[in-house]
Amino acid sequence: MNTIIKLRKEEDTIDLAKKLAPSLRCGDVIALFGELGVGKTFFTKHLCKFLEVTENVSSPSYVLMNEYSGKFPIFHFDFFRLDSKDELMELGLYDIFDKGITIIEWPEIAENLLPEKTIRIEFSFDDSYRKVRIVKV
Ligand SMILES: Nc1ncnc2c1ncn2[C@@H]1O[C@H](COP(=O)(O)OP(=O)(O)OP(=O)(O)O)[C@@H](O)[C@H]1O
Ligand SMILES: [Mg+2]
Secondary structure, three states: OEEEEEEOOHHHHHHHHHHHHHHOOOOOEEEEEOOOOOOHHHHHHHHHHHOOOOOOOOOOOOOOEEEEEOOOEEEEEEOOOOOOHHHHHHOOHHHHHOOOEEEEEOHHHHHHHOOOOOEEEEEEEEOOEEEEEEEOO
């Protein structure tokens, strides 16, 4: 599947999260690509809400990972500030993937560690709105 959707307003992003949430299963990995401020954390907040997380979801850019409990355990990473592959390896991603749903902002540094079935969601700015490309194998 390879779909492009226009996200003209926040509600469009919320709708996308609402549609994706019921299809997610334990072990799924979601890689969120896109530049600063494009809406990766915003999307994650709503996705978590539709996965029955009641806690406040915040950006993990300083802490690297936040863990939430919802319908499944949810691991929310942001690799923007990750300096090295060594630091990445120390996280033990492989053990985490199986335990719940993993959502990764700025996933580029980890790209060759991601499972083949990773759901790739690529956000971008386009003129006056945002858009997103979703790639699922
Ligand atoms: N579809 C949309 N239309 C308009 N505004 C949006 C949309 N999606 C998100 N936003 C707004 O963009 C703001 C910034 O988004 P967010 O913090 O999620 O970006 P980010 O991609 O996580 O950035 P960073 O790379 O810094 O982590 C949000 O506060 C939200 O209000
Ligand atoms: Mg963010």
